[in-house]
Amino acid sequence: MGGNNSDYLGHVGWASPLLLECAIVRAPVIFLLLSSFFLGADCASAEVIHLKNGRTIYADQVHENGSHLEYEVGEDSYAIPKSVVDRVEAGGVRPERASTAGSKDSREVPSFTPADELKGEPEVIDKIIRDGRVDGDALAAIEQQRNAPIIAAAYFIAGKHEMEQTNFSKARTYFETALRFESQNPTILNYYVALRLRTGNAVEALPYAERAVRIAPDSPDTLAILGYAQYASDRNKDAIRSWKRSLQLRPDAQVQRYLEKAERDASAESDFTQNESSHFTLKYEGRQTPESLRRDLVSTLESHYDDLVRDLGVAPRGSIAVILYTDQAFFDVTQSPSWAGAVNDGKLRIPVNGMTSVTPELSRVLKHELAHSFINQLSGGRCPQWLNEGIAQALEPKSLSSRGRRLAQLFKAQQEIPFNALEGSFMRFSPMEAILAYDESLAAVQFIIDTQSTSDLQRILQRLAEGNSTETALRATIHDDYGRLQSEVGKYLSSKYGD
Numbered sequence: 001m002g003g004n005n006s007d008y009l010g011h012v013g014w015a016s017p018l019l020l021e022c023a024i025v026r027a028p029v030i031f032l033l034l035s036s037f038f039l040g041a042d043c044a045s046a047e048v049i050h051l052k053n054g055r056t057i058y059a060d061q062v063h064e065n066g067s068h069l070e071y072e073v074g075e076d077s078y079a080i081p082k083s084v085v086d087r088v089e090a091g092g093v094r095p096e097r098a099s100t101a102g103s104k105d106s107r108e109v110p111s112f113t114p115a116d117e118l119k120g121e122p123e124v125i126d127k128i129i130r131d132g133r134v135d136g137d138a139l140a141a142i143e144q145q146r147n148a149p150i151i152a153a154a155y156f157i158a159g160k161h162e163m164e165q166t167n168f169s170k171a172r173t174y175f176e177t178a179l180r181f182e183s184q185n186p187t188i189l190n191y192y193v194a195l196r197l198r199t200g201n202a203v204e205a206l207p208y209a210e211r212a213v214r215i216a217p218d219s220p221d222t223l224a225i226l227g228y229a230q231y232a233s234d235r236n237k238d239a240i241r242s243w244k245r246s247l248q249l250r251p252d253a254q255v256q257r258y259l260e261k262a263e264r265d266a267s268a269e270s271d272f273t274q275n276e277s278s279h280f281t282l283k284y285e286g287r288q289t290p291e292s293l294r295r296d297l298v299s300t301l302e303s304h305y306d307d308l309v310r311d312l313g314v315a316p317r318g319s320i321a322v323i324l325y326t327d328q329a330f331f332d333v334t335q336s337p338s339w340a341g342a343v344n345d346g347k348l349r350i351p352v353n354g355m356t357s358v359t360p361e362l363s364r365v366l367k368h369e370l371a372h373s374f375i376n377q378l379s380g381g382r383c384p385q386w387l388n389e390g391i392a393q394a395l396e397p398k399s400l401s402s403r404g405r406r407l408a409q410l411f412k413a414q415q416e417i418p419f420n421a422l423e424g425s426f427m428r429f430s431p432m433e434a435i436l437a438y439d440e441s442l443a444a445v446q447f448i449i450d451t452q453s454t455s456d457l458q459r460i461l462q463r464l465a466e467g468n469s470t471e472t473a474l475r476a477t478i479h480d481d482y483g484r485l486q487s488e489v490g491k492y493l494s495s496k497y498g499d
Contacts, residue, residue, distance in 0.1 A: 152182035166467035186216040199380040202232035220250035284324040296358040304367040321347035344369040380465035386422035390445030404497030411490035
């Protein structure tokens, strides 16, 4: 699945109030795919923390600190109560990072090697990257040589380094400078397209992807990247052609899966009618969607759109595709589990079989799913799932009042799910675990709103878009790391909902 992929839990037809309150939000698959496409996966050894509830956490280092275990993952440090830990094993093999989309693993993405002419001589790389940082003086000195290919290569090396460090703003500046000196280099174009896609700018990325293919029409890499840009821009037929051509040149399992999904889309939508409003492109099968329902849907979506622009101060780029399905077509296209009631994978996919009007439940679903598009725009597609889900629920709006007391009891008994374990997909959870995950997500967001401000949520998202890790963004805004956030949310729930 591509785009900012989020499933809304609930029986088809919105029949289950309990499950309708849960949604599985997945970070943008296209963006994550391209991250792994260029940067590779992490499969280093790790210390494995086995929790009493059966889950595992893979850490770089683990040590005890009083009643807590503290551990590090990359640049972030976390803390969890020792009472929830069963054992710690050293020398474990870290699995390759799962896609936060929940559907595919990043290990399944195609590999990519830059063209030889931009690998750069070792001494050039050593000049540009020193002590893990880009040397601006070295870049300036190389630029004084007035050799366009060498200057472009130097800025490309700098951009690639910053992209690997998820410093997207700096990476974009370096890539754009490289393109000023070598505008027709397909390798630089490919990386620039990948960066633009990862930060939610598919429409802006598309012309660069098309240029790369014109320059290197027989490169399976440029064709694959073009396909991702086309698919993210709602140009399924074009994406199908690009991916088919890429596969002719080089078989690739991940490209094949995306091709099959695009073909399912095209097949299901072959007889669909399309209408447009100010911010949405509505696709539907006329026999299944009464005109009154379509009008009601568009009116509701436009109203929610205005609300979200006011609440979040940002708007998604371009028109948002909304596709209405029969029940069976919905599951055929999305390949979603049977509990899924709606999906946002860059397009809002809604099963509407038998519906004649927008019910209050459907209105909540629409606003919830639409909110993810706004959140992903603000965060550059880098919002962890608990925060994405918590904000979307808060914006519905939804309250914890009916389950707050039970959640407070779980936190008091240290039976909650650690927040750092909620950064990725919720798809691995059982239905009851998923309900707890969503409740915790909403509780964390309500805590931030009530004790800090809504603007702090926006600042967290903005820092994520700049490439900060989740914990770094939290420290810089609400001054909490994950361990402290876990503790503070527990106290907040106890004071608000406890006995």
